[in-house]
Amino acid sequence: MGKQYQDFGDGGDSKSPDKLQALEIPVNMEGKRVLDLGCNAGFFCIEAAKRGATCIGIEANSQWFDEAVLNAGKYGFSDRIEFINGNWADEVSRLDEKFDYIFWLSAIHYEKNQRTMVKNILSVIKPDGVFILECGLIGCPGDGPVASQVTRAGGSSVLHFSLEYLRTRMMAGLFSTKLRGMSVQQEGDRVPRWVIHCYPKTRYCRIIHGDPAIGKTTHSVELARATGSVLVSSDDFFADMFAEKLAPVSVANASLMRECFNKFNKEKQSLRIDLTTDHLIESGHAGEIVEMFTKFISVDFDYVFEGYLPEPVLTLFKSKLGKMGFVIWETTRFG
Ligand SMILES: C[S@@+](CC[C@H](N)C(=O)[O-])C[C@H]1O[C@@H](n2cnc3c(N)ncnc32)[C@H](O)[C@@H]1O
Missing domain, CATH: 3.40.50.150 (Vaccinia Virus protein VP39)
Structure with missing residues (x-):
């Protein structure tokens, strides 16, 4: 020895x-x-x-x-x-x-x-x-x-x-x-x-939320690139609904949310995601919005999730992330 x-x-x-x-x-x-x-x-x-x-x-x-x-x-x-x-x-x-x-x-x-x-x-x-x-x-x-x-x-x-x-x-x-x-x-x-x-290692969802046109997307792209995360934008879900191709996410009461969405956006040529989101929440569809956002999230990846997430959507969103950690970054405009 x-x-x-x-x-x-x-x-x-x-x-x-x-x-x-x-x-x-x-x-x-x-x-x-x-x-x-x-x-x-x-x-x-x-x-x-x-x-x-x-x-x-x-x-x-x-x-x-x-x-x-x-x-x-x-x-x-x-x-x-x-x-x-x-x-x-x-x-x-x-x-x-x-x-x-x-x-x-x-x-x-x-x-x-x-x-x-x-x-x-x-x-x-x-x-x-x-x-x-x-x-x-x-x-x-x-x-x-x-x-x-x-x-x-x-x-x-x-x-x-x-x-x-x-x-x-x-x-x-x-x-x-x-x-x-x-x-x-x-x-x-x-x-x-x-x-x-x-x-x-815990998987992370970095949530970047704030009003529209405030620079969230630029931050999110940079952050996702730097951290090797999957980038998801809540806007994409609404854009898909607007383009009438929201089939991939089957959520409870999807058809009711869809009906509410269509009624609100009927005459419009362009989609105002903030107003639409507020209207869906007022009409009782916060749960469906969150289900639509979180359904695809897997513990195999880190995410950067960016979007307009007013209450109660943000709180519900966090509660659906299970054991996944999260960091919330609220974007604000200076000046
Ligand atoms: C420097 S000593 C450190 C011992 C102890 N961990 C400590 O800190 O007091 C490293 C120990 O690892 C053992 N060791 C080295 N390679 C090993 C291996 N492939 N499998 C199991 N033990 C190994 C050595 O025989 C030695 O007892």
Whole structure:
């Protein structure tokens, strides 16, 4: 076995108790399931078990694995921690449960296929779970998406990346990331270590609403392009109704809404979406409007939804987004 790595108060140079502090795991983990990838001699599994969790630790090195099993026994947690001697990629794909916390500490640099592994991690985390990553980050927060091979003190060359690379490449579409703070630095580190809490990514609907002709569309196009979101304009639904081709959305009372719409717009050569929307709401069709807008929304995409959404349409719209997050941006004209 190599030199002792984890520090149970008996040596080991990785300052495990200080690292534990930096991770910011909850004091009470009663009933929580924890998965520790590259668990070494079991320090973090044992600490999670002390807080009430039950754990699985995966360790490729059989001598560290044996040490972890011994340590769990020594601390009285053999019944709360299962250790698996294997490769994290293979073992994670065999797991058929979801975890509240997943630790990947001082270990991502051992993995060549890092994004593939992050996808594997996503497949075994609960929707409200936290994936705690502790690793070296190059540059400073805000430096841009940079990644490069870095030669470590021991001579091995490993991939390191910046925070922005982590956010916009490694975790893109998979996890949202929150930089918690610095981790403990270890002797010979060439890259400072950080702790990042990662949450399974929630899909977002960014709602841009306001009066007509105020610049919503320009904002929306720019925002959708920058965020890779699907762009939807409420105007399109009304334009379709006006052009008498609203067939695709079948909503409750569609024919009544349609009748009301036609009556209101009968003599008109051009469509005033704001007045039409107000009239439909006054006539009791807010529910149908919202159903028409939200029917197509899927959790597979982020959206930018722009339109004239007076109350109660806006409130109803938000309530129909379910677990999808939303940001509301009300456009106003200055001056
Ligand atoms: C630097 S140590 C960090 C140990 C522990 N996570 C900590 O922070 O104290 C990295 C650990 O990951 C293990 N490891 C490396 N590659 C692995 C793999 N593919 N599957 C499972 N364990 C691996 C190593 O054997 C080692 O115990």
